[in-house]
Amino acid sequence: MAEDILVEIGLEELPARFIDDAEKQFLQKSQRWLDEQRIAYDSITSFSTPRRLAVMVNGASDSQTSIREEVKGPSEKIAKDENGDWTKAAIGFSKGQGKTVDDIYTKDVNGSNYIFVEKQIIGKETRDLLPAFKDIIESISFPKNMRWAEQSLRYARPVRWLVALFGRDVIPFEVADVHTGNHTYGHRFLGNDITLTSPTEYEKALQEQYVIANPQKRQQLIANGMTQLESDHGFHIPEDDELLQEVRNLVEYPTVFTGSFDNNYLKLPEDVLITSMKEHQRYFPVKDSNGDLLPYFISVRNGDDYKLDTVRKGNEKVLQARLSDAQFFFEEDQKQSIDYYLNKLERIVFQEKLGTIGDKVRRVRKITEQLSQRLALDEQTQANALRAADICKFDLPTHMVDEFSNLQGIIGETYARNAGENESVAKAIADHYLPSQADGKLPDTLEGAMVSVADKLDTVVGCMEAGLIPSGSHDPYGLRRQATGLLRILHERHWDITVESLLELGQKLYLDIGMEQVDHEKAASELDQFLKQRAAYLLQNVASGQDITQALLHDDIGVMPYTMAKAKELSWQRNNSAFTPVHEALVRTLNLAGKTNRQNVDPDVFQTASESDLFAVLQQAENMFASANSRQNAHQALQELARLAQPIHAFFEHNMVMSDDAIIRDNRLSLVNRIAALVYSYADLSAIEWKQQFESV
Structure with missing residues (x-):
């Protein structure tokens, strides 16, 4: 016989931002528990309001599903003695499973016989299991918790009532000294108390008392x-x-x-x-x-x-x-000038080890200036970018931003325009805070993008130097978001600037400051790993698999738009069966790359035509690859590497690389290593699970 289940947690008003996740947790944890307990049901629904979280299970079975289970015992060698009689081990095993030796049978497991028994696990009554909903309720987590009265339970808000029904019967348990019942409450001001006689009444009864539970x-x-x-x-x-x-x-x-x-x-x-x-x-x-x-x-x-x-x-x-x-x-x-607010920035601390906001603005200007030179901007654009960098934070001490903190930058744009700054400068002030979320809108203007990168670079490098490394959900300076935004801007703007060169620029500023008690080498290593994690996050949006991400980030991140283009190219080629022999050939060279550090090849030492042919193709490929690489043409660069596949296969077929003659061996290893270096400059193709992909196609 099937019955309905209703469990409702009545609470003081929950913060709105907590409710959706808490409702989702309650539903998923309830589903998981029902499945683990083998309790069949027709459907499950969740409800939530500011004062309640609830789940309704329709058509729940009145008992667990009974199952048959095969239990493995010791090997037959241990289970029987030399006369073929059952040993104490076998007797104890069968008895422990509620069986006798007459129930034992043997099966082969990886070439050896083991003894087994089959037993039936009779399902328990559902009503006897349902008090475990107490554990589900207590396991719901919230961003912030509180304690109340003498309770040890930490919860978002105090629990005020509990409804728990299995059909018409109350499921007995208690949470934080609140006992379950069949009594719930309507709207705090318009509704009355409600006594439920069955779970199916729940939604309608609440609606009659001015509560829309769904x-x-x-x-x-x-x-x-x-x-x-x-x-x-x-x-x-x-x-x-x-x-x-x-x-x-x-x-x-x-x-x-x-x-x-x-x-x-x-x-x-x-x-x-x-x-x-x-x-x-x-x-x-x-x-x-x-x-x-x-x-x-x-x-x-x-x-x-x-x-x-x-x-x-x-x-x-x-x-x-x-x-x-x-x-x-x-x-x-607006009674005060921009300079008035800039002076105020000198008294606002950005971070104890990193100085004031005024110090930060000066670092942002230096980075912006370096970016302008590397991007070879015209004088006017460079002037606009530098002016925007100089005043990008001036609105922080204003009354308006103090009252409406999320208007930082937006107010700066308005006030700058009212103060007579040109449109590009004013817009860049608002733009430099973008993206405000990891996947949010990017800056519209070039000047805004430059100042945004400079600002984010300074924050990420500075906080890493200060030891403020994000851990778990703890990221008070939003370093993950800022690093992701920085990389997205580099990609979106197609800037031919390596991530590593930017990091060096930011680190140099802090080396010049001479921060005390800072292990700069350790900070640089942590910074490199942190940026690679953010780059991996972005690469996974265009690459089909973490292995491609690993292949591309085996060394440097490099130029972000080119790295993203490589990810797309490799993601496509891994599913192209015609590329299989190319991959196999190139990876064979990677597997031998560690045998020597040399790359100097002497054609006079060649013994076979296949050596000469491979070297000739390599020299051509190196030139063509360099050209494609400089143009950041990911497809063409990989095609130049692909030209090496056939001569590589011929080389390995007709030559013993590890020759007994040391001169010949070293020369062949140098040839292989030179090819491997070229491949590695594109990606570590050995990290990509090509074979597995082709088998599934």
């Missing part, structure tokens, strides 16, 4: 409400899935409404208005058909439409205060 349904209700407001008022609400998901996790019973603010506030920068609405109040901004901001906002009430006008006025009043503050900050900030 988060997708709440989100759809909000979306439908906004669509209706758009139709009623003729305005446009820009899509914002992130805000929509957050708002759905702030309410249990959503009612969408619109409010307004004074037209005069539209004189403020759009980003300031949107941030005031979204970040502080979780309001949706409103625009017209041309994309211009309108003096309206959309909010979502946690409740019904009772006295909605009063709620609207209250929200308008709160936003009015926010915008009034923003206007004051905006006007006060």
Whole structure:
């Protein structure tokens, strides 16, 4: 007989950003437990609101599935004596499995006979196993936890009630001194207490008490409400899935409404208005058909439409205060010059060992200057980039950024433009913070890209020098994101600059500073490995397998766009069966590469035509490969290496490399080593699992 299972955790209001992951954990851990316990079921569903996490299992079997298990015992040599009788080992084995020696049979295992018995494991009653849900509940993890009262359990918020039902029966257990029951709660202000007689009543009973337990349904209700407001008022609400998901996790019973603010506030920068609405109040901004901001906002009430006008006025009043503050900050900030704020940077510490923000800006300028020279920029672009580097952080001490920290750079762009800086400089100030996420938008302008790389390079190198290496989830300076952003910009901009040369540039700045008690060699090694990890992360987006990534990063990262192009080329060729003999030939040279360090080849020592032919093709390939390499043509460079395949096969067929004659042997090894060096300069092809790939095609 099948029954439904319901388990609900009632909590104080959870932070919105915790809810989706916690719900996912609860669902997955419950599924895994049911499968491990061999409890069959028809379906499983999860629910969440700010005050609850729940799972519903439909059609759960009333007992575990019984299984037959074959149990292996000792070898037959141990199980029987010289007379063929069962030994104590065999008798003990069968008895331990609840069987007798009459149940023993033998099977061959890798050429030797072993004894076995087959036993049936009868499934237990499901109701006897369900109290283990206590362990599932306690295992849910959160980004931040707390303790309350005398409890040892660490959880995001205190547990206030527990519902646990198997059919009509309560599943008995307790968590943090809260015992399970069949009693749940409706909306904090609009609903009543609910006594459940079965799990199937759950969702409907909550809805009757103003709780929409399904988060997708709440989100759809909000979306439908906004669509209706758009139709009623003729305005446009820009899509914002992130805000929509957050708002759905702030309410249990959503009612969408619109409010307004004074037209005069539209004189403020759009980003300031949107941030005031979204970040502080979780309001949706409103625009017209041309994309211009309108003096309206959309909010979502946690409740019904009772006295909605009063709620609207209250929200308008709160936003009015926010915008009034923003206007004051905006006007006060612009009473001061850019130089005034730059002077303030000298008193803001970036990092104890790395100096002030002012120190950082000077390092960013030096790196930007070096980049300008390496990229051979025209005078105007170089001047713009250097000016942007000089003032890239000037907005940090402003009142506006102090109030709205996520507007750093954006406010700088606005204030710089208002102060008369040219458009390229102003835009670069905002651009240099991009990407704000590992896969986020990259800088639009060349100047912004240069300052962004300089800023990120300084942060990554400096923090590594200071020993601030990310570990696990601990990465307070966002070094992973910054390193990834740096590499993405190099790739996107197709800059012919090696990653290693940039790292050397950044390290030199810190060597010149003379940081005390720093092992620069150790820091350089850690920095190299850290950047390779970030490069590997990006390469895996274009290469089919970690082995290709390893092949390309066996030495340096090199020029990022060229390395990415190689990854695409090798990823394609590994699935090209015609390339198999090429791979085999080139890898044969790599396998012998360590036999000598020499690459000087003497044609006068050659004994066979195949040696001469291979050397002639190698000399041609070296020139053509160098040309393709300089043009960073990954396909052509690999094709030049492929030209060596046939003469390599002929060479190994007609020559004994390890000749008894030392002169001949060393000359042949030098030839092989010279080819291997050329191959290694492209990638370590021996690291790629070609054979395995071709077998699966």
